[in-house]
Amino acid sequence: MNPITFSFNIIQDLKLMLGYGFMLHAFEAGTIVAIIAGIVGYFVVLRRSSFAAHALSHIGFAGAAGAVLMGVNPIFGLLVFTSSGGIIMALLERKAASRDVEIGTVLAFMLGLGVLFISLYSGYATEAYSLLFGEILGISSANVTITLVAGLVILLAVSLIYHPLLFSSLDEDVAEAKGLSMIWIGILFMLLVAVATSIAVQVVGVLLIFALMVTPAAIAMRLSKKPFRGMMISVAIALLVTWFGLFVSFYEPYPVSFFIASAVFLLYLLTRGLQKITNFSLTERK
């Protein structure tokens, strides 16, 4: 149990909290991940690619298991497996909309490898648990640096291909006729999702990846029909719930990912509920 209690002086509380190295690291990594997940998640939802994000995080699990087996930092296993898995998926099927079968096929194969790695490594249970549900409070400063580098690469990549990515998400055939390569955009997009899920797994884990990669963007899309604004709202929501989760978990002995997943789910319900009410009153007035 944590002996420190919440004092209602948030500035004071934060000061105290960030005085602990592990909390500072968690806030740093959590902030980077939330920004990246909010942005990439927007495209994931726009391109109807939640299944790809789901599959890539699970593939990352297999990669991390392999890395642990070889005595390497799991984040490298995550990055290598999700990236190669993403590229294979993009190459197998050009059209993002009809990629389900290819994703499922690659997912099954990679998870098969994961099972092998786990069976080969005896002391795996706790490692597996933190991969599945996230272990942000234990993140090392080396991993914070890796997360920062990965985050900056994604930001740079998204800002370079923003228009083509958006165009191909909305009107694939016209974008192709305009000279954009759907193969390359598909590969780049899957790489973005791969790297984003790899770093997000550290915060929410493989099983809760949607809490940061899908739900904030889904809420944002209900709140704004302008892509850039939507992306910023998605980032804001991801940041809000991540900070909230970290803050609360400092006082409560429950997992951060639980607080994040619950907070974002409540926001989602709230948005839908409020929209139902406003739509209802609008139609009534007519």
Next chain:
Amino acid sequence: MNKTSEGMITAKSLAASYDGKIIWQDANFSIGRGEFVAVLGPNGAGKTTLFRLLLGLKRPSAGELSILDEPPKRGNPRVGYVPQKHLIDNEMSVEAIELVKLGISGGEWGFVIPCRGECEKARMMMRDVGAEHLSERSLGSLSGGELQRVFLAEALVSDPDLLLLDEPLASLDIRRQGELVQLIRNVTKSRNITALLIAHDINPLLPVLDRIVYVANGKVAIGKPEEILNSHFLTSLYETPVEVLKNSQGRIAVLGVEEIGHIHTHEHQL
């Protein structure tokens, strides 16, 4: 301006095939600036394939094709395109005007959020196609006819000389078909744009079209409506009896074509 003296599209002994299977061949035609051309023919005859050649997405298997005296190339800014299939479902909650803006900026690399002219251009284009009131609506909430107007604006916003429309009338009722055809006619005429429009039913196009490209039976024919749409011509094109009927209001029905289309797909499979 002398309209047809300037060639927009020229095809000489043109052929198209997929994996060695010839779709149609020996097509010879030229289409002038400002012409409104209907592209007709049964399903699977190769109409969309002709568009793919013009867009530079596919190479001819034989012969020559040129647009404004240049071979087709992908990303040609002089060609606007409305494809047959779209990704938009009713969950697509992005403003219609964003798609039109991407008609200008969609191919640009780099990240510039403030508008540099494309917002104003997109707004004016939406106005020109009578869709100003749809600008802020989400794409997923638009009806078939409204969406076609947005696609039209998206295709026209980059100021093309040639407009390719693949079955834009497919999911519309007869009244909406007539309205959209008139709209396309008006915007292309006022900008002196050549329009090729793939359609299944010729009737909504009869009041506006200049010529017809007829793709069938492995061949491509071109001519004025009265030259193409008669029993004699189509019978010789298909090499099997086809009847063209006209009712008192001038509506035209071509009988025997779809059945022939079926026979042909069977023959290919054998």
